[in-house]
Amino acid sequence: QKEVEQDPGPLSVPEGAIVSLNCTYSNSAFQYFMWYRQYSRKGPELLMYTYSSGNKEDGRFTAQVDKSSKYISLFIRDSQPSDSATYLCAISPSGGYNKLIFGAGTRLAVHP
């Protein structure tokens, strides 16, 4: 079983739609949860960072963590064509210099 599972998609939605991206993980010791956006042939950029369970909102993006279910989500409201990218979830067991474990990434296409 992979430590982090993420549906690779692709996911195609119309502009303005609400997008839901999800990951599941296997180890309950993981405490830090991140979402990265990666455009083609570029390095990933951090979108959202959360610690422990709960929600975190930043503009059109909301990150949700449910540690009891080992399930993390990223919601994108009012999606735009510029949101078209690959979204990677990443988890870490603790803070500091710890390696991140990435999901496979979900390719999202938002069409006008």
Add this chain to the structure above:
Amino acid sequence: GAVVSQHPSWVICKSGTSVKIECRSLDFQATTMFWYRQFPKQSLMLMATSNEGSKATYEQGVEKDKFLINHASLTLSTLTVTSAHPEDSSFYICSVQFTGTNTEAFFGQGTRLTVV
């Protein structure tokens, strides 16, 4: 602005030659940097953890003699792909993480290596 600078952004080399990729932490001192490899339509796979002033820690299955890592200063880590072969063609990305209140990682722009 960019926190991590990676160079070159792309390189084509002949099979059997070596290629060096640089990763610089801008404005911050980084005792630890990470090197990832990403094949097309796949996720990032950690290759090794680069430690300033000491040997790198390699992930299982990564050949340390083939992927040489040098972290000679607090702002620079280099990855050298030695005796490159076509199967080494990939997207190589470095990252820097900082301690503090979170474990946020910053990534370089990546290097696309094509071995012909």
